[in-house]
Amino acid sequence: MQSESAVRSAAAVNDTRGKHRISAELKRLEQETRFFEDELEQLENMESASAACKELLSIVETKPDPLLPVTNGPTNTSWDRWFEGPQESKGCKCWIL
Numbered sequence: 522m523q524s525e526s527a528v529r530s531a532a533a534v535n536d537t538r539g540k541h542r543i544s545a546e547l548k549r550l551e552q553e554t555r556f557f558e559d560e561l562e563q564l565e566n567m568e569s570a571s572a573a574c575k576e577l578l579s580i581v582e583t584k585p586d587p588l589l590p591v592t593n594g595p596t597n598t599s600w601d602r603w604f605e606g607p608q609e610s611k612g613c614k615c616w617i618l
Contacts, residue, residue, distance in 0.1 A: 585591060
């Protein structure tokens with residue numbers, strides 16, 4: 522009889538541990554659910570991403586790049602010869618082109 526009562530008491534101890542684990546898991550799931558509901562509410566209240574991208578693009582396109590100099594034409598025409606390529610195919614002695 523003592524062994525039967527010991528088994529029952531052990532089962533009762535294990536049962537409370539199981540209940541505690543289940544309730545802790547349930548609380549964690551409820552917290553995650555509230556977090557996701559808050560996040561969904563924020564997403565619903567936000568402006569669409571495409572509208573924000575269009576606005577950003579229009580701002581970026583209207584302003585010149587501060588790292589690039591603004592020039593209306595070549596300041597030194599002798600520099601142009603380096604970027605135009607060979608004038609005549611016969612006169613080009615380089616092997617790359």
